[in-house]
Amino acid sequence: MKRAIFWTVVVALLALLPLVLRSYNLYLLNLAAVKIIAAIGLALLTGFTGQLSIGHAGFLAIGAYGTALLAQYAGLPFWVGIPVAGLLSGLAGFILLVPALRLTAIYLAIATLAFGTAVVEALPRWASVTGGYQGMSVPRESFLGVTVTRNDVAMFYLALVMVVVLLWVARNIVRSRVGRAFVAIRDKSAAAQACGVSLAKYKALAFFLSALYAGLAGGLYAHVVGYISPAEFGLGKSIDLFIMIALGGMASLPGPVLGALFLTYLPHWLSGFRGLQSIIYGSALIGVVIFMPFGIWGFVRKWTAPDKVQSLPWPLRAAVEFVRGGGGR
Amino acid sequence: MLAQLIVSGLAAGSLYGIMALGLILIYKTTHILNFGQGDMAMFSTFIALLLFQSYGLPLLAALGAALVTGGLLGIVVDRGLLRWAKNAPVTSLFIATLGIGMILQAIALWMGLIDSRPFPYVLRGRPLFIGDVVLRQHDLLVFGVALAVSLLFFIVFKFTKVGIAMRATSQNKRAAQLMGINVGRIGTWSWALGLGTGAIAGCLVAPIVFLDLQSMIFVMIKAIAAAVLGGFTSLPGAVVGGLVLGVIENLFSGYMPTAIAPLKTTFVFTLIILVLVVRPHGLLGERSAGGHG
Numbered sequence: 245m246k247r248a249i250f251w252t253v254v255v256a257l258l259a260l261l262p263l264v265l266r267s268y269n270l271y272l273l274n275l276a277a278v279k280i281i282a283a284i285g286l287a288l289l290t291g292f293t294g295q296l297s298i299g300h301a302g303f304l305a306i307g308a309y310g311t312a313l314l315a316q317y318a319g320l321p322f323w324v325g326i327p328v329a330g331l332l333s334g335l336a337g338f339i340l341l342v343p344a345l346r347l348t349a350i351y352l353a354i355a356t357l358a359f360g361t362a363v364v365e366a367l368p369r370w371a372s373v374t375g376g377y378q379g380m381s382v383p384r385e386s387f388l389g390v391t392v393t394r395n396d397v398a399m400f401y402l403a404l405v406m407v408v409v410l411l412w413v414a415r416n417i418v419r420s421r422v423g424r425a426f427v428a429i430r431d432k433s434a435a436a437q438a439c440g441v442s443l444a445k446y447k448a449l450a451f452f453l454s455a456l457y458a459g460l461a462g463g464l465y466a467h468v469v470g471y472i473s474p475a476e477f478g479l480g481k482s483i484d485l486f487i488m489i490a491l492g493g494m495a496s497l498p499g500p501v502l503g504a505l506f507l508t509y510l511p512h513w514l515s516g517f518r519g520l521q522s523i524i525y526g527s528a529l530i531g532v533v534i535f536m537p538f539g540i541w542g543f544v545r546k547w548t549a550p551d552k553v554q555s556l557p558w559p560l561r562a563a564v565e566f567v568r569g570g571g572g573r
Numbered sequence: 574m575l576a577q578l579i580v581s582g583l584a585a586g587s588l589y590g591i592m593a594l595g596l597i598l599i600y601k602t603t604h605i606l607n608f609g610q611g612d613m614a615m616f617s618t619f620i621a622l623l624l625f626q627s628y629g630l631p632l633l634a635a636l637g638a639a640l641v642t643g644g645l646l647g648i649v650v651d652r653g654l655l656r657w658a659k660n661a662p663v664t665s666l667f668i669a670t671l672g673i674g675m676i677l678q679a680i681a682l683w684m685g686l687i688d689s690r691p692f693p694y695v696l697r698g699r700p701l702f703i704g705d706v707v708l709r710q711h712d713l714l715v716f717g718v719a720l721a722v723s724l725l726f727f728i729v730f731k732f733t734k735v736g737i738a739m740r741a742t743s744q745n746k747r748a749a750q751l752m753g754i755n756v757g758r759i760g761t762w763s764w765a766l767g768l769g770t771g772a773i774a775g776c777l778v779a780p781i782v783f784l785d786l787q788s789m790i791f792v793m794i795k796a797i798a799a800a801v802l803g804g805f806t807s808l809p810g811a812v813v814g815g816l817v818l819g820v821i822e823n824l825f826s827g828y829m830p831t832a833i834a835p836l837k838t839t840f841v842f843t844l845i846i847l848v849l850v851v852r853p854h855g856l857l858g859e860r861s862a863g864g865h866g
Contacts, residue, residue, distance in 0.1 A: 248706040255764055256667075286588075293592045305699065342850075343849060343850045346850055346853045347847070347849055347853055348853075349807070350600075350606060350801060350805050351717050351801055351849050351853060351854070351855070353606075354797065354842075354845060354849070355646075355845075355849060357794070357797075357838070357842070358843060358845060358846055361838055361839055361842055362839040362842065362843065365835065365836050365838060365839045366836070366839065369832075369833075369835070369836065395750075464726075479794070483608075483671065485815065486668075487668055487671065490664050490665055490667070491666045491668065520679070521679075522675045522676065522678055522679035522682075523675075523676050523679040524673075525675055525679075525681065526671075526672040526673065526674070526675030526676035527676065528672070529668055529669060529671060529672030529674065529675070530654055530658075530669050530672040530676075532668075533658050533661050533665045533666065533668055533669040533672070534657045534658045534661070534669075535656075537658060537660045537661035537662065537665055538662070538665075539663075539665070556639030
């Protein structure tokens with residue numbers, strides 16, 4: 245009960261943000277939401293199930309192009325288009341599963357990399373529909389009389405709803421029988437199998453969910469920016485997603501959220517330091533790896549462990565305990 | 574036509590193979606996939622270009638300097654940075670190598686690598702004609718170097734103490750440590766040798782594709798693919814994988830209609846996936862290595 249109240253308050257406060265933030269900051273938050281959703285999806289696959297993927301931008305691309313094409317050619321509204329495109333992406337995840345069932349570690353990473361490359365190389369080939377290398381613009385849409393596409397406030401509420409719902413779903417999956425099966429497969433697949441966990445079934449589920457999340461993120465992205473091109477979904481994006489979950493802390497849900505926020509805002513803050521951006525960015529990556537080997541969330545967990553909290557001065561201790569009581573983990 | 578495509582494919586494949594050798598060497602002993610290999614090779618190659626163009630060093634000396642830069646870079650990366658992150662999981666260390674790559678890109682940019690720069694050929698004489706196959710002298714050099722590097726790796730791993738210690742470390746780190754092998758130093762050796770090999774690959778690739786901040790990354794991706802095709806832990810596999818990849822890629826873009834030819838990377842990758850489905854540990858890989866669980 246206490247936890248429900250805590251999260252309701254958090255979401256309500258977030259919902260008030262458009263009152264204080266100007267459009268550009270909202271736009272950044274919307275982009276962060278896209279990354280959060282995609283990162284949660286990747287964390288389900290890589291962090292919880294232990295299946296490496298460095299081709300996840302391919303699923304983002306399917307979601308984004310799927311949404312845009314469904315709006316353009318089928319005239320579907322976004323609240324149908326985004327879920328349908330997400331499901332398409334989930335299906336693509338299923339197809340990728342066929343080689344993935346037999347592969348582990350670096351071999352699986354290459355298979356997923358191949359998938360990501362294939363999507364980016366294939367999209368411009370189909371130029372009459374996708375607009376080729378130039379990309380395509382996403383049709384403007386309205387909902388209850390409000391223009392949604394490229395409207396930062398409207399997009400913010402859509403993004404907020406999607407993030408809250410998808411985080412809640414992910415949390416329930418992780419804490420269920422399915423989530424425990426994922427972790428078992430990650431930690432020792434042979435032992436998991438011996439305990440009756442069907443590898444094929446649960447790996448299939450992990451790939452489907454992960455691709456579904458990435459596809460939904462892609463659909464949201466298409467409407468946030470209003471213009472998409474194949475180059476945005478290259479290897480760099482896939483690597484970025486991987487960095488997000490590794491920096492945030494892979495096998496957790498707050499981890500990818502923190503990582504996504506970090507990777508949205510760090511380049512933004514660094515844009516003031518011309519010429520030094522990559523040095524600071526690179527050093528930040530190395531610094532986090534050295535000082536927070538299990539990610540930002542791992543670091544937070546370590547320093548808010550009950551024995552550490554005891555020795556904190558009162559106001560800090562009370563704050564930590566309040567958040568913890570609210571289900572911070 | 575066919576013979577020409579195969580020969581050019583073998584030349585490109587040799588380059589992938591050399592690059593892959595460096596990657597695998599590092600992976601075998603440290604279990605880190607060095608995703609900064611491309612940037613590190615770019616940096617060493619750029620040092621050679623700077624010394625040659627701006628400081629008037631003879632080309633061969635400049636190339637030697639690239640090799641040394643690669644080796645030193647390996648020592649700095651291992652001793653200076655990765656050593657401090659001993660407790661981090663390998664997935665995090667992979668991120669650290671990306672960070673190092675970004676920093677090197679920034680330094681190279683700051684040192685003047687702003688746009689695409691031509692890189693001198695070592696051998697720029699008349700091409701050889703064998704039947705109707707045209708063979709550039711640079712291709713001959715690439716074959717020669719690939720052969721020499723492979724031989725060198727073979728000799729080091731088979732006959733020298735360092736090489737045997739590296740093999741021991743890659744098989745079982747703790748057992749190697751108990752046998753009195755300084756595993757940390759072996760890691761440093763691997764980084765130095767691996768990045769030195771990367772520098773060689775860089776200096777051979779640069780005349781063909783020109784040198785810019787990104788040009789080596791594509792070679793690295795192909796090298797990783799080649800290494801996986803060969804079975805990620807096998808050194809001969811890396812060379813074989815590189816050659817196969819180079820030839821197939823060239824044949825595809827040579828024979829396919831122009832509408833499909835740009836899909837060659839997709840085609841090659843799809844082929845690799847098919848090979849992996851049949852042989853999950855690559856052409857020459859060992860069954861136990863590479864996977865966990």
